[in-house]
Amino acid sequence: MNLQIVMLLGQDGVTNGAIYALLALSILLVFTVTRILLIPQGEFVSFAALTMAAMQSGTPVRMGWLLVALALAAVALDLYDAARGKGRWRPRGAALAMLAYAAAVTALTGLVPLDKAGVAVQALLTVALVVPLGPLLYRVFYQPIAAAHSLVLLIVSIAVHVVLVGAGLLMFGPEGARTEPFSEEGLSIGMVTLNSQTLWVVAVSLLLIVLLYAFFERTLYGKALRAAAVNRLGAELVGISPEIAGKASFGLAALIGGLSGILIAPITTIYFDSGFIISLKGFVGAIIGGMASYPVAALGALFIGQAESFSTFWASSYKEVIVFTLILPVLLWRSLSHKGAEDEE
Template sequence: MNLQVAMLLGQSGITSGAVYALLALAILLVFSVTRILLIPQGEFVSFAALTMAAMQEGRPVRLGWLLGALCLAAVAMDLIASVRARRRPAVSRPTLWLCAWAAAATALSMLLPLAALGHAVQALVTIALIVPLGPLLYRVCFQPVAAAHALVLLVISIAAHVALVGIALFIFGPEGARTEPFSDAVFTVGPALIQSQTLWVVAVSALLVGLLYVGFERHLYGKALRATAVDRLGAELVGISPDLAGRVSLAVAAFIGALSGVLIAPIITIYFDSGFIISLKGFVGALIGGLASYPLAALGALVVGQAESFATFWASAYKEVIVFTLLIPVLLWRSLARTGVEDEE
């Protein structure tokens, strides 16, 4: 391996690591607010990439059918909940706003000539379609059992992932897709060539890492959202709505996933089930960060990206094994470093 190959592998690792960092931050965000390990996080990525590819190829965007089904389910659950509470049947305001957003985004995807419009419009419409999936998924799958044990939430999360993978196969088909890059510019730095798409990924990732760190570690509203995972009843007593916190956290996670999908779609070919392995590597990065710190989670994801890149060069058949083996020393160290006794939660 010479310097040029090492720099190319390092650039690839930084690009992959930046994407994994975004997903690690989304997983950490949802877990810190709701205690849910969001296994379907990768589906936001694959749905966004395949939706934008369909727009560029001039094919119909059929994601609106999934949004419509989730909206109907959310409305029905609101009506049933109001009847059980012996109130007049009514739909909550957040559900109405989500359904209106989903309807508007679906209408735009059907009426606009998206294939003839630029990348910016396509990306915005794609993100607008994906973002409502997060809070709707929370309302339908997680909100009725939000106070349950973390293992129950994990099982539901896995079930939601399996269902979404099957829906993705039905909507997008088994063929992979790749979108056109935002820019074809290439910069020469010494013996290495840096693609502008790589700079887009790294810049957006760094910006989101900073915003999430400031918002949830330093800002009052971020701390209020995190309080719902620490003590759900206590948060309600001080005026924090756990249901609203859950919807907001999954909306942000869906936004991060959609943005990640838009950014990496020009770099790698995405299939209907590609999101799982991508989010799993983001989860490894979040675990390296201890599921507690945004900067550490981002750093762990960058380590995963570098390990994957260099493993591809040295032993491509074992790159996944090498990446996931990183968890063993981290978990062993955290187990030995912990001296107290864990509560059940």
């Protein structure tokens, strides 16, 4: 192994680590606000990548129909809650607005020739399709059981992941796909040339990491979202809606996942079930961060990216084993360093 190979592997590690860092932050974001371990986070990534690939290839974009189905389910739940609570069958305006939005975006994808629209328009429309998926998933599957035990929420997350994987197979088929790169230019640094997509991934990742950290640590709204996770009843008493907090956190997670899918689609072939293994590596980064610290989670994800890259060179057949084995010493160290937990009241 010479210096040039080290630089190339390091470049791949930084690219992968940046994506894992984004997913680690989104998993950490949802967990700190809602106590939900968002296992379907990877589906936001794969759905965004495959949706944009479908636009570029000129094939039908079926993502909108999933939004319509979830929006109809949200309206039905609102009708049921209204009838049970007040005896009046009337859904909330937000649910009807989301249904109208889903129908409009679905119609737009069917009427506009998206294969000729350009990468920027395709990326924006992909984000417009993926982001509402987060709040709708929370409303339909998680909001009715928001106060349940964490184990129940975990089981529901696994079930939602399985359902979404099946929906992905139905919408996109078993074939993988790639998208066109954003630009062809690169940046030469010594013996290594950084391709443009790597620069896009690193730049967008750094921007989102900084914005998320500033939002949750420096703004009132970010602290309000964190307060909703610590004490739901206390948050409600001071005017913080846990329902809005949950939808907002899922929406941010869907935005991060959608952007991640758009960024990595030109780099690697994405399949309908590729999101799980990608988000699982982001989860390992979040575990290294203790499911509490955004900067440490981002650094842990970058470390996972480097470990995966160099493992591919030395032992490609065992790279997944090596990456996921790294979580064991972290868990052992945290277990030994933990002073003990108080009994829950």
